[in-house]
Structure formats: structure tokens, C-alpha cells
């Protein structure tokens with residue numbers, strides 16, 4: 004999976020929150036820029052590998068390489084930053100052009116706790132997600148609200164896609180003997 008969107012909207016913080024459960028770690032990320040977490044989805048233990056990206060001065064080649072291998076993409080914006088919402092069409096097009104046909108998406112409005120500074124109404128997020136035909140959530144890493152559901156929903160949608168299953172080998176082939 005890949006998390007993508009404008010700079011400083013809270014992407015790295017979201018990943019930190021998702022992988023460090025109870026503790027909120029405010030520091031910024033430094034490379035290697037991915038996290039891993041095991042989660043139980045549809046009664047199976049799934050290893051999620053989630054890549055962070057940077058919202059500006061990114062290398063388009065390495066971003067394209069990342070997107071080409073992604074089974075799921077979290078498109079993100081900051082509810083207190085209208086510009087980051089306005090750039091979502093750009094990010095979605097970039098992802099569509101560089102990702103697999105069966106890549107699953109979810110749209111998330113971050114920093115839900117900043118209600119006094121809100122610049123993007125929830126209905127606007129819902130409506131954009133509807134036009135993209137993808138699930139939508141508002142989340143707060145500070146309050147640990149809706150962080151889990153963003154990734155679980157994305158993982159469920161990846162796993163339920165028959166095209167994904169076709170491209171996936173079982174970790175241990177039932178025909179091979181375990182030595």
C-alpha cells in the first residue's frame with residue numbers, strides 16, 4: 004500500500020499511529036519510508052506493508068515505481084487545508100496513470116480533530132469519494148479516530164478483488180513439502 008497526498012497533511016503521522024497503536028509519536032519520518040503491520044482481516048493474518056511518500060519535491064520516477072507495485076492507495080488530504088483537497092484530482096490522475104488496473108483506493112480527510120480550522124466540509128470529501136467510487140473517511144491521528152478503519156477497509160477491498168487473487172501466490176504452496 005502507498006499513502007499519497009500534499010505535503011504536511013499528516014501522512015507520516017497516520018502511519019506512525021497505525022503501527023504504534025497506543026502511543027502517539029509526533030516526530031517526522033526518516034527513510035526507510037515504509038511500515039509493516041500484521042492485522043487479522045477476513046479471519047486471515049495479513050501482513051500490510053505501507054509506503055510513505057513526501058508531498059513535495061518528490062522524485063516522479065521513484066514514485067511511479069512505487070505506485071506500479073501498489074495493491075492499494077490511500078489518497079489523503081487535510082480537512083484544515085483546502086489546497087490539499089483541491090490537489091486530489093491531480094494525485095488521483097497520477098496514481099491512475101501509474102498503478103495496476105486492480106489497485107484499490109480509499110480517500111481520507113486527515114486532522115479531523117482540527118474542527119475549528121476546518122476548511123473542507125465532510126460532505127465535500129464524501130462527494131469527491133463518490134465521484135471516484137471509493138470509500139471515504141475522516142480521521143485524526145491525534146485522537147486516534149478512524150485510523151484503523153482506513154487501512155482495514157483498503158486491505159479488505161484488495162483481498163476481495165478477484166484480479167488481486169489471480170496475481171497472488173500462496174506463501175507456502177500446498178504442493179510443496181515443508182522441510
Ligand SMILES: Nc1nc2c(ncn2[C@@H]2O[C@H](COP(=O)(O)OP(=O)(O)OP(=O)(O)O)[C@@H](O)[C@H]2O)c(=O)[nH]1
Pocket residue numbers: 009010011012013014015016017029031032056057058059113114115116117142143144145146
Ligand atoms: N492536529 C493534528 N495535527 C496533525 C495530525 N497528524 C499530523 N499532524 C501534524 O501535521 C504536521 C505534518 O505531519 P506529517 O505527518 O509530517 O505530514 P506529511 O503529510 O507526512 O508531510 P510530508 O512528509 O512533508 O509530505 C505535523 O506537525 C504533525 O504533528 C492530526 O491528526 N491532527
Ligand SMILES: [Mg+2]
Pocket residue numbers: 014015016032055056057
Ligand atoms: Mg511525511
